[in-house]
Amino acid sequence: MAHNPLVSIVVPAHNAEATLARALDCLLDQEIADWEAIVVDDASTDRTSTIIAGYVERDARFRTLSSRAYSAAGARNSGISTARGHWLMFLDADDWVDAGFLAKMLAALKTAPDAVAAYCGSRRVMPDGELTPPSIPTEVAIQPFETFARRCAIRTHALLVDRETIVELGGFDVSLRTCEDWDLWQRLARLGKNWVMVDEPLAFYRASPNSLTRNSMQMLADAEIVIARGFSADPRVKHPASAHANGAIEANGGTASEALAWFALWNAASDCGSGSRSIDPQSLRALPAGRKWAREIAKVAFDGLMVGSLSVPAQLAARWDRFGGSLTELIIELGKVWGDPVAGRRVQYQLEQMLLDFDDLAAPRRLARTLGIRVDARNPDSIELPEGIDQIYAYLMMDGQIRALVQFGVLGKVTRRHW
Structure with missing residues (x-):
């Protein structure tokens, strides 16, 4: 009888020759050896399949599938269908995890036998190798469903999830072009089971110029679908927790339109950082305008700006000339949409202060x-x-x-x- 591994790692790879080896090497570095990796070659036309073949030959824990899904969601689903592990991990071909990732995540899951997922913090890696500060959303461990109803709080590869549960939930929704991971975590959280947090940044996420071709309008359209699902009953989840059966509760963190506005804000700031402007300021109308929210709004804009401009915090103030004009314009527009220019200016001051907090002002x-x-x-x-x-x-x-x-x-x- 073949032994079933503890963890199955599904790696979708589409034309990933430049980064795939780094992703697969991080698995070989794991302190825990009881895993299998299913590398799904999704219609690659470069050297991806040759690279995969090398790993399969070298280590029996690697297997390969070929897929013509032309989407990470479809490729991951075909990996799920042949996975045998108790836990599932989804690792994209341009990301990696710390050598202690599996050991620490599994240890955390041991402490909570009823848990359906464990998650850790993550850091972005810029093209120049600089790392952004770690982020870890503590609220997921406290109220997973109310969090995922509103936003995708966790990186795809910063999670270990229960395989049988994911299969029961039907895997990733291939009709979504983006946000498909968010949609799945939302369904998983609707079951009302425990999520365990490992308070360390063990997942690394490559921010590359290619991800700048990401389509904000597509992401916004998909996010609107996922948030709407979060605020209503979801027939795809057969046995939701009774508290979540009819969707998120507005008293637990704001309305659906507010959640979408926060997502639009992040995308708009990211667009400013990359020098494109596509988001209509009207989509920001539902953001809360009060004094106590100015810093939160500035924080979200700051994060989007980092990703769009491929900069870590210490580099942002020096690069102001690249994006400052369009960002300031966006914030002025926000003040107009609110009918409260003073509230807009408050956000501007907060954001500028945050940029300078990270700068040594050598110039x-x-x-x-x-x-x-x-x-x-x-x-x-x-x-x-x-x-x-x-x-x-x-x-x-x-x-x-x-x-x-x-x-x-x-x-x-x-x-x-x-x-």
Whole structure:
């Protein structure tokens, strides 16, 4: 009787010759050896199949399938159909995980025998090799369904999920061109079972210039479908938890239209970062305009900007000239859509402050409304402010060290006496 592995890893690969070896090597590096990998060659025309053959020959834990799905969802489904493991993992051909990934995730699942999934944090890897700060959505462990009804909080390969449950749920929805992973996690969460969190960034996700051809309009259209499903009954889930049978509860984190507006905001900021503008500001109307939301809105825009411009936080302020104009325009439009320009300006200040928080200001940074500078605390210069600038963000320097940060609103000129 053949032994069934503990984990089946499904790797869809379409013309992935440049990155596939890195993805498969991270499996060979795992501290836990009890896995199988099903590499699905999805209609590749490059050297992908040769690379897969090399791994299959070298290690019996690798198997290959060929598919003509022309979609990650379809390719993953064919992998699921031959998988034998208790747990499933979906690894895309341009991503990878830490060597301790399987060991730590399985250990977490042991502590919660009724859990249907374990998840960990992730980091994006920019083309220059720089890593973004880790992100881990703690709310998924607390209320998985209410979270996934509204947003896709977890990277595809930052999860181990129960295989039999995924099969019962019907796998990925191939009618969705994007957001298909989100749709599946939402169905999984609707069962009301436990999700366990591993509070470490063990999953690495490559942000590449190719992912910039991603189609925001398609993503928005698909997100609208997934969110609408999250806010209603879903006949695809045969045995939902009674609390989730009729969909998400608005009191637990906002309406469907608000959830879609947050998604649209991220995409709009990402588009600004990559130099394209396709999102209609009207789609942002449902964002909450109050003072306490300005920072949240700035955070989401900041994250989209990183991905669109392929920059880590410390690089953003220096690259302002590439995207600052279109981003500022977007935020002004947001103020108009709200009928509250002051609320828009509040978001602008928050965002500029966040960009400068990550910059060492080795050179002065002039953003839309804020000037970021270093000032010699013992011998400050007086400064004529450029037009439109009404905020100063300054590091006070003594003996070449940053001693303090000061921020203030200002008009016209800052004199020595002012410092």
